[in-house]
Amino acid sequence: THQWRGIIEEYRSRLPVTADSPVVTLLEGGTPLVPAQLLSELTGCDVFLKVEGANPTGSFKDRGMTMAITRAKEEGAQAVICASTGNTSASAAAYAVRAGMVCAVLVPQGKIALGKMGQALIHGAKILQVDGNFDDCLDLARGLSEKYPVALVNSVNPVRIEGQKTAAFEIVDALGDAPDIHLLPVGNAGNITAYWRGYREYARPSPATTLDGDASRHTFTLPAISTRKPRMWGFQASGSAPIVNGAPVRSPQTIATAIRIGNPASWQFAEEARDESGGLIEAVTDRQILSAYRLLAAKEGVFVEPASAASVAGLLKALEEGKVDPGQRIVCTVTGNGLKDPDWAVAGAPQPVTVAVDADAAAEKLGLV
Ligand code: F0G
Numbered sequence: 001t002h003q004w005r006g007i008i009e010e011y012r013s014r015l016p017v018t019a020d021s022p023v024v025t026l027l028e029g030g031t032p033l034v035p036a037q038l039l040s041e042l043t044g045c046d047v048f049l050k051v052e053g054a055n056p057t058g059s060f061k062d063r064g065m066t067m068a069i070t071r072a073k074e075e076g077a078q079a080v081i082c083a084s085t086g087n088t089s090a091s092a093a094a095y096a097v098r099a100g101m102v103c104a105v106l107v108p109q110g111k112i113a114l115g116k117m118g119q120a121l122i123h124g125a126k127i128l129q130v131d132g133n134f135d136d137c138l139d140l141a142r143g144l145s146e147k148y149p150v151a152l153v154n155s156v157n158p159v160r161i162e163g164q165k166t167a168a169f170e171i172v173d174a175l176g177d178a179p180d181i182h183l184l185p186v187g188n189a190g191n192i193t194a195y196w197r198g199y200r201e202y203a204r205p206s207p208a209t210t211l212d213g214d215a216s217r218h219t220f221t222l223p224a225i226s227t228r229k230p231r232m233w234g235f236q237a238s239g240s241a242p243i244v245n246g247a248p249v250r251s252p253q254t255i256a257t258a259i260r261i262g263n264p265a266s267w268q269f270a271e272e273a274r275d276e277s278g279g280l281i282e283a284v285t286d287r288q289i290l291s292a293y294r295l296l297a298a299k300e301g302v303f304v305e306p307a308s309a310a311s312v313a314g315l316l317k318a319l320e321e322g323k324v325d326p327g328q329r330i331v332c333t334v335t336g337n338g339l340k341d342p343d344w345a346v347a348g349a350p351q352p353v354t355v356a357v358d359a360d361a362a363a364e365k366l367g368l369v
Helices: 037-043 061-074 087-099 114-122 134-147 158-164 166-175 190-202 267-277 286-300 306-320 359-365
Strands: 033-035 046-051 079-083 102-108 126-130 181-185 231-237 280-284 329-334
Touching: 033 166, 037 046, 037 286, 037 306, 046 166, 061 079, 061 087, 061 158, 079 087, 079 134, 087 102, 087 114, 102 114, 102 134, 114 126, 126 134, 158 166, 158 190, 166 190, 166 329, 181 190, 181 306, 190 231, 190 267, 231 267, 231 306, 267 280, 280 286, 280 306, 286 306, 306 329
Parallel strands: 046 329, 079 102, 102 126, 181 231, 181 329, 231 280
Antiparallel strands: 033 046
């Protein structure tokens, strides 16, 4: 049989698990790397979309969550907690169900998409809406995990990053080598950190980190798979662009609620990824994000949530600025499924017309006659 086994089984030798780890999985990963037709035409490059909305809960968070919940279970935790702009909470809630754990989530009040709230609710998470933004939620979650018996599963938990690095492995495995440029949205900056770790690890024969000083969790003799590493291009929303501005944003704003974050936890790692790879981290406006969001749906057939479109908005912006030489191989990660936040698909679109059950009338409305 050829069923994908989830990222822990597929990449076991590169992840901090042991033969005894109680793997908690929804068979995440193995997501499509879709050739982008229009974007390739526009850039003269081979552009691919890593469609992370195809994960079990509809975002890339599942890669980290299978690791975080497996580790929490291994350590005997009965409850997990996270702060979230929505996707982490949806993922944590689902994986906690698989593990038989209680899941608590802290979300910024009124600032998470309905689909994500629905996921956390239906999976039975305990949800607290915090009168504050994501950064406040994360402070609170950290504080609670330090004082009370509840495991923190945000990306400040290093095993989350380990799980998420597998997306870079999949890309190299699919393409035969690393791309020239990798673009992705940046919020709390865990994912750009994870991809860079994955690309670095695949390009040289030793793991980058020892998570907990336990060398037996790692294999130190893995061969290099790729011959090179991409330039990492990250994009924040312009109203929530602390890394671009060089200072935390006290009151971050953007319609891309998933990346509405003013003080990213992995800020320093994101700058390392940028600098070590010869990349960049820049801002895209909400208008550019929505335009890329619509282009992806209308021209590539890929429906993503607004924050996910920041990577493609960044590519189009860089193209306009003359920063994209033709002939390169480019991957844009689109991080979450469009169904998470359909409001933006409906807003501004023409209202569907109503017709009677009458073929001639329907044909006329459709412009077939
Ligand atoms: N895209 C989506 C759809 C996200 O949900 C997130 C983060 C990002 C991009 C940015 O990734 O934080 O690793 O830089 N969502 C987190 C959450 C904050 O709570 O779901 P990052």
